[in-house]
Amino acid sequence: MRDLSVCSALDSTELANLDKIVSRIQAAPRQMISYQGDPADYLFNVTEGAVKVYKLLADGRRQITGFLFRGDFLGLAVSDQYTYSAEAITSVSLCRFPRRKLEKLIEQYPKLEKRLLQTASNELAAAQDQMLLLGRKTAEERMATFILNLSDRAICRGGDSGDVVALPMPRNDIGDYLGLTIETVSRSITRLRKLGAISLENSRTVSIVDRDLLLELAGLALEDRPTVAMSL
Amino acid sequence: MRDLSVCSALDSTELANLDKIVSRIQAAPRQMISYQGDPADYLFNVTEGAVKVYKLLADGRRQITGFLFRGDFLGLAVSDQYTYSAEAITSVSLCRFPRRKLEKLIEQYPKLEKRLLQTASNELAAAQDQMLLLGRKTAEERMATFILNLSDRAICRGGDSGDVVALPMPRNDIGDYLGLTIETVSRSITRLRKLGAISLENSRTVSIVDRDLLLELAGLALEDRPTVAMSL
DNA sequence: CGCTTTTTTGAGAACATTCAAGGCATGTGG
DNA sequence: CCACATGCCTTGAATGTTCTCAAAAAAGCG
Numbered sequence: 134m135r136d137l138s139v140c141s142a143l144d145s146t147e148l149a150n151l152d153k154i155v156s157r158i159q160a161a162p163r164q165m166i167s168y169q170g171d172p173a174d175y176l177f178n179v180t181e182g183a184v185k186v187y188k189l190l191a192d193g194r195r196q197i198t199g200f201l202f203r204g205d206f207l208g209l210a211v212s213d214q215y216t217y218s219a220e221a222i223t224s225v226s227l228c229r230f231p232r233r234k235l236e237k238l239i240e241q242y243p244k245l246e247k248r249l250l251q252t253a254s255n256e257l258a259a260a261q262d263q264m265l266l267l268g269r270k271t272a273e274e275r276m277a278t279f280i281l282n283l284s285d286r287a288i289c290r291g292g293d294s295g296d297v298v299a300l301p302m303p304r305n306d307i308g309d310y311l312g313l314t315i316e317t318v319s320r321s322i323t324r325l326r327k328l329g330a331i332s333l334e335n336s337r338t339v340s341i342v343d344r345d346l347l348l349e350l351a352g353l354a355l356e357d358r359p360t361v362a363m364s365l
Numbered sequence: 366m367r368d369l370s371v372c373s374a375l376d377s378t379e380l381a382n383l384d385k386i387v388s389r390i391q392a393a394p395r396q397m398i399s400y401q402g403d404p405a406d407y408l409f410n411v412t413e414g415a416v417k418v419y420k421l422l423a424d425g426r427r428q429i430t431g432f433l434f435r436g437d438f439l440g441l442a443v444s445d446q447y448t449y450s451a452e453a454i455t456s457v458s459l460c461r462f463p464r465r466k467l468e469k470l471i472e473q474y475p476k477l478e479k480r481l482l483q484t485a486s487n488e489l490a491a492a493q494d495q496m497l498l499l500g501r502k503t504a505e506e507r508m509a510t511f512i513l514n515l516s517d518r519a520i521c522r523g524g525d526s527g528d529v530v531a532l533p534m535p536r537n538d539i540g541d542y543l544g545l546t547i548e549t550v551s552r553s554i555t556r557l558r559k560l561g562a563i564s565l566e567n568s569r570t571v572s573i574v575d576r577d578l579l580l581e582l583a584g585l586a587l588e589d590r591p592t593v594a595m596s597l
Numbered sequence: 598c599g600c601t602t603t604t605t606t607g608a609g610a611a612c613a614t615t616c617a618a619g620g621c622a623t624g625t626g627g
Numbered sequence: 628c629c630a631c632a633t634g635c636c637t638t639g640a641a642t643g644t645t646c647t648c649a650a651a652a653a654a655g656c657g
Contacts, residue, residue, distance in 0.1 A: 196497040210481030253485035260492035265428040267499035312500030
């Protein structure tokens with residue numbers, strides 16, 4: 134379960150103070166939000182749209198470390214420089230916090246810090262899941278896991294049943310997130326479709342046809358394993 | 366730069382209170398420290414030795430998400446169950462904190478929470494680097510990166526120049542950390558050796574012969590790229 | 598010293614990548 | 628309104644890096 138904002142821990146007075154330092158920002162598709170190596174002067178909260186966060190190697194290879202949607206937080210870091218770049222995928226609305234001022238506010242409101250620690254811990258857990266995916270899962274398992282994750286997060290953000298999953302990002306980005314090429318992503322989707330786990334409304338919309346099968350194909354982690362009722 | 370303990374933020378009175386809830390624990394090689402799925406009742410600080418943290422898939426595939434050494438912290442989580450297992454590699458000394466009691470102490474000492482947030486942010490940055498490694502680097506680059514990381518962390522813990530790097534873990538564990546098989550790990554080490562970047566004192570001790578070459582072979586991230594003096 | 602465990606090396610197989618081409622949308626200009 | 632360009636996605640064939648299987652060499656340990 135994802136937190137829907139860092140602000141949700143605060144009361145109205147505290148929110149008013151937070152509001153004083155925040156700017157509302159818009160970004161068009163493909164617009165950069167932050168650059169790897171730039172001074173990390175701001176933190177962000179995604180209010181609407183989809184954002185990709187990525188790291189680059191010197192020769193241009195790219196690893197997307199995360200996709201952010203409504204409610205997701207961006208900017209946790211110790212370094213005074215961004216260690217990643219962030220770019221808008223769709224039209225995006227953001228809350229922007231000046232780092233310095235937010236730090237001062239944190240001094241006053243320990244609840245804010247607690248919230249950030251929760252957020253960081255959540256992201257850490259997600260990062261560890263992603264390491265498992267990147268290090269040990271097959272292409273098909275990666276793709277199945279990805280669709281299930283997007284579905285879960287859509288459910289968390291509220292609304293629908295999560296069986297119709299939007300893929301706002303191009304195949305290229307999915308590949309760079311899952312450690313695959315664009316072609317392998319495409320082929321994996323095709324295989325999941327032929328196996329009857331999903332169907333495609335269009336190239337950017339997946340329907341989950343058989344969630345249990347998809348879970349199976351995602352390569353269950355130990356803790357995800359459904360507990361089987363003991364038969365005596 | 367890694368923090369050498371969560372306690373380093375506290376004064377002597379606070380440390381005394383921390384000391385009241387802590388137990389000193391020993392673990393022999395291969396001894397389990399925590400199990401994926403068990404109630405997360407404790408957090409740990411490694412005082413001596415080497416620990417591996419890993420996640421399992423239902424079919425037994427394993428991803429080691431981190432190695433912990435002196436000063437490293439274990440147990441950051443939101444879940445009330447461990448989402449990973451931890452096992453001693455060498456003989457290990459640990460400080461063990463009951464989760465409930467530590468949480469109460471955190472209420473009193475915001476500095477502790479700040480420290481944990483720093484730790485979490487550091488781990489998050491490391492996790493993102495590891496995603497880049499697992500998703501986009503070649504076997505040789507992964508191995509070179511791994512040796513350099515171990516060297517850096519040894520330097521941080523103090524002492525030597527970092528040119529002689531101990532590998533307390535077996536090849537098997539290195540493979541499960543780097544997303545490779547044991548054979549590929551071995552072959553990668555051999556290649557790095559033949560290229561003149563490293564030499565082997567014995568199978569568990571690597572010497573860095575040419576650090577610049579090793580950096581080169583590690584596949585530099587954008588931010589790691591040495592700034593070249595402009596020639597006019 | 599003989600046993601086990603770990604590490605290295607070799608040969609063949611496999612999964613994902615690379616290279617290449619074709620399909621399918623969307624948008625622009627004639 | 629159609630022709631054509633462009634970008635994105637899918638599919639095919641060949642290649643390659645890493646994996647699997649196998650065995651030998653080296654190291655640790657009683």
